[in-house]
Amino acid sequence: MALKASELKIGDTHQEQVAQNLSRTQIVQYAGASGDYMPLHTDEVYAKEIAGYPGxxxxxxxxxxxxxxxxxxxxxxxxxxxxxxxxTRQVWPGDDLIAQATVTGLVEEDGQQLVELDVVTTNQDGQEVINGKATARVDP
Amino acid sequence: MAEFKFPVDASQIMLFARAVGDKNPIYSDAEYASGTEPGGTIAPPTFVQAGCQYDPSFPLRPRIGEPWFGSGKEATGIKPKEKKDDDSDKSSGSSARMLHAEQQYVYHKPIRPGDELTVSTRRGNAWTKEGRRGGALNFTETITEYRDANGDLVVTATSVGVTTGKAVSQD
Structure with missing residues (x-):
């Protein structure tokens, strides 16, 4: 299952849809599982009337x-x-999210092969909501 | 800053994986997990966020018998205090303007059910930037270390929070 450094090259990408029509219920589910009950995320009345967001x-x-x-x-x-x-941008109920990783480097550290990745997640309008990086161990 | 224990169990891992939309059975099926490379159930990459469930001073959790700043009869359960000149930003308003700007994790070893993690948190850097969408932006960095029963580092997490002068506009 693991990736092999010998089969990867700079610029290789992998993409997946990671949310489809994101529901308020999933946001509530995340609040419960993570323990982060910030009402901005789960309380429409608070988000609009107190915090001044559209929802x-x-x-x-x-x-x-x-x-x-x-x-x-x-x-x-x-x-x-x-x-x-x-x-980089808020994610709203109803959003679709596509996450993509791009290989930016293949390095060896202490005898371990690593792949370096740029990570970008965009919404249904192509707007970036996450911009990140990741590093993972790969087989030779 | 604070230090507390974070016991990790299989059901919490399963619930967390469900919440982020991850159907990988390594998070919910111990028998399947035993045949994978890690050799058993492990936690998904952002799981340590759930450690706040065990943080006795975590501010974003309602407390039994205490007013909560989310809505009930009114749009917020915290009555605005008598306004002093510079007090307008100190109650629910300031938490409403505190957003998560960035999160970084360094993984030292996998988290497994049965682990009892010790969580310690310290302040990192703080800086201010003039924002395009939200007025003046005050950034603060918090570094959290998760260690196992042997004292070995399991995950190092760095969180960057930003307090904005007003609600972030949706340009």
């Missing part, structure tokens, strides 16, 4: 978690050594 929006960490599904599906279980994300 609730997803936790950035829900988008990062969903993007991580694409990463682990590609690099394999337990293979990530680093994963980072900047939240």
């Amino acid at each position: 609730v929006f997803a936790h950035g960490m829900l988008s990062m978690g969903a993007t991580g599904v694409m990463l682990t599906n590609w690099v394999g279980d337990g293979r990530l050594t680093k994963y980072s994300a900047r939240f």
Whole structure:
């Protein structure tokens, strides 16, 4: 299952749809599982009337978690050594998310082959919602 | 800063994987997981976020018997205090403007059901930037280390939060 350095080259990509018509219920589900009950994400009344947003929006960490599904599906279980994300745009109920990883480097560290990836997640309008990086162990 | 214990169990891993939309059976089926490279159930990459469930001082969880800043009868359960000149930003308003800007993880070893992690948190850097969409942006970095029972690092997490002067506009 694991990726092989010998079969990867700079510029290779892997893409997956990681959310389809994101539901408010999934946002609530994430609040419960993560323990982050910030009402901005689950409480429409609070989000509109107190915080001044058009409505609730997803936790950035829900988008990062969903993007991580694409990463682990590609690099394999337990293979990530680093994963980072900047939240560049909010994700709203109804959004579709496409996550893509692009190989930017193949390096060896302490005898271990690693692949370096750029990670970008976009919504249905092609707008970037996550911009990140990841590093994973690969086989020779 | 704070330190607390974070016991990891299989059901929490399963619920977390469901919530991020991950149907990989390594997170829910121990028998399947035993045949994978890690040799058993492990946690998904962003799972340590759930550690806040065990943080006694985590502010974004309602507390039994205490007012909550989300809506109930009113749009917020925290009554605005008598306004002092510079107090307008200190109640629910300021948390409403606190957003998560960036998150970084370094993975040292997999997290498995049965682990009891010790979570310790410290402040990192802080800086200010003039934002395009949200007025002045105040960034603060928080570094959280998750260690196993042997004291070995399991995950190092760096979170960057941003407090904006107003709600971020949707240009």
